[in-house]
Amino acid sequence: GEDVEQSLFLSVREGDSSVINCTYTDSSSTYLYWYKQEPGAGLQLLTYIFSNMDMKQDQRLTVLLNKKDKHLSLRIADTQTGDSAIYFCALITGGGNKLTFGTGTQLKVEL
Amino acid sequence: ETGVTQTPRHLVMGMTNKKSLKCEQHLGHNAMYWYKQSAKKPLELMFVYSLEERVENNSVPSRFSPECPNSSHLFLHLHTLQPEDSALYLCASSQDLRQLYHGYTFGSGTRLTVV
Numbered sequence: 305g306e307d308v309e310q311s312l313f314l315s316v317r318e319g320d321s322s323v324i325n326c327t328y329t330d331s332s333s334t335y336l337y338w339y340k341q342e343p344g345a346g347l348q349l350l351t352y353i354f355s356n357m358d359m360k361q362d363q364r365l366t367v368l369l370n371k372k373d374k375h376l377s378l379r380i381a382d383t384q385t386g387d388s389a390i391y392f393c394a395l396i397t398g399g400g401n402k403l404t405f406g407t408g409t410q411l412k413v414e415l
Numbered sequence: 416e417t418g419v420t421q422t423p424r425h426l427v428m429g430m431t432n433k434k435s436l437k438c439e440q441h442l443g444h445n446a447m448y449w450y451k452q453s454a455k456k457p458l459e460l461m462f463v464y465s466l467e468e469r470v471e472n473n474s475v476p477s478r479f480s481p482e483c484p485n486s487s488h489l490f491l492h493l494h495t496l497q498p499e500d501s502a503l504y505l506c507a508s509s510q511d512l513r514q515l516y517h518g519y520t521f522g523s524g525t526r527l528t529v530v
Binding site for chain 2: 334335337339344345346347348349352392394396400401402403405406407408
């Protein structure tokens with residue numbers, strides 16, 4: 305089966321950088337995604353990276369992809385209290401038919 | 416609004432009740448999905464529909480019954496549920512099953528409590 309793993313919790317101080325990590329086993333995904341889930345809400349697509357890229361920057365967000373190690377990360381610069389949420393990585397699996405999500409990382413931003 | 420609307424937002428039901436969750440999207444998407452999100456568990460894919468046809472059913476108990484009358488609407492009919500079925504039920508859609516350039520668009524979910 306497809307395994308997508310994330311650490312469960314991350315706590316950072318406001319203004320610091322956050323790095324959320326994701327490891328996976330199925331390397332065939334064309335795109336890899338990061339979703340954000342705020343309390344009581346659904347998942348919101350934050351950003352994605354094409355599999356032939358190593359890095360993508362989008363304002364405060366930087367996505368790094370290491371295909372050799374099957375490792376994806378999301379860096380949030382200048383983390384704010386509004387960034388507190390659960391972050392999910394996701395990749396295309398099932399022969400291209402579906403997204404498989406990671407276990408989610410709860411980010412807590414402290415003042 | 417995300418483009419995918421789920422109703423109701425909250426639902427409390429007894430184990431002998433019958434209720435339905437509704438999902439609606441007007442994004443012109445052809446694929447729709449039901450997910451179950453329980454506390455401290457990974458997202459569970461329950462059902463997948465493509466062009467109103469069910470294409471995946473991940474060993475979901477028969478007390479959950481999906482219905483997709485057209486490509487804009489998806490229902491999840493519930494009957495004789497158990498307390499462990501209490502969870503956040505999320506609906507999502509995508510352009511097509513294999514057109515995942517933009518990933519999935521999710522609704523806000525229905526928080527279900529079975530008492």
